[in-house]
Amino acid sequence: MQGKIACANVLSDLYAMGVSECDNMLMLLGISENFTYTQRQVVTPMMIQGFTDLCAEAGTSVNGGQTVINPWVIIGGVASAVCNKSEFIMPDGAVAGDVLVLTKPLGTQVAVNAHQWIEQPKWWDKVKDVITTEQVEEAYMAATYSMARLNRTGARLMHSYGAHGATDVTGFGLLGHARNLASAQKAPVSFKIHTLPVLDHMNRVASIIASRGLDFKLKEGLSAETSGGLLICLPKENSAAFCEELQKLDGAPSWIIGDVVAGNRTAEILSDAKIIDVDNSQ
Known part of the structure; x- marks a missing residue:
């Protein structure tokens, strides 16, 4: 579930611009240096699976990224899309009313x-x-x-x-x-x-x-x-x-x-x- 939440959070930067199609997703993963071998073998694939599953629901896929050893577990990413002007909404057009x-x-x-x-x-x-x-x-x-x-x-x-x-x-x-x-x-x-x-x-x-x-x-x-x-x-x-x-x-x-x-x-x-x-x- 943590992987799904991270994926949803990353994609929201596109969605806030009215962009509903993500062309490229990178996943950034930090594996805790305090994990035991067993914890690493169980937790890490589950986090990755959650992230990639929600990517699939969003109609995109992970095409790269970076994995590091870290004091804490971290998962995130970068979502990007190439759009024409009609496919996004600039966040500056509010009017009174x-x-x-x-x-x-x-x-x-x-x-x-x-x-x-x-x-x-x-x-x-x-x-x-x-x-x-x-x-x-x-x-x-x-x-x-x-x-x-x-x-x-x-x-x-x-x-x-x-x-x-x-x-x-x-x-x-x-x-x-x-x-x-x-x-x-x-x-x-x-x-x-x-x-x-x-x-x-x-x-x-x-x-x-x-x-x-x-x-x-x-x-x-x-x-x-x-x-x-x-x-x-x-x-x-x-x-x-x-x-x-x-x-x-x-x-x-x-x-x-x-x-x-x-x-x-x-x-x-x-x-x-x-x-x-x-x-x-x-």
């Missing part, structure tokens, strides 16, 4: 950490009053499958519904990437985010753990995501249909989370932003 659509829920970092805490009493004792181990397992599985899901369908639908630009949401969190996208716009606009869709129970976990020494800044939009969704600027009149078709094709929800307004190329999460608890069974 557009809306912001997010195609995956937030909270993956919180879910993965909470799953680790089940076996770490120091941390589990801080959250066990607000969540059960079963709820953590459900959130962890939902996060895992979300991270491994390609943003390819969203990239295709960006063309169908007249998207004016997009970015993928990863290490800088929702607000960090929204700020980067807003700063790139040709028109003097700003992004106002009014809704935060979060994996069920993860807002509660993030809130309690913040009061006890570890602040993910989830509600502030600064919690890192891995292989997160696309944040897309869409004409308001097309946004509901986009979400409906993405749900039909991918079997997963997306959300209208904000507005594009006249401004000075900034982004903010409104103080009264609504938290949506996303059903982890979806």
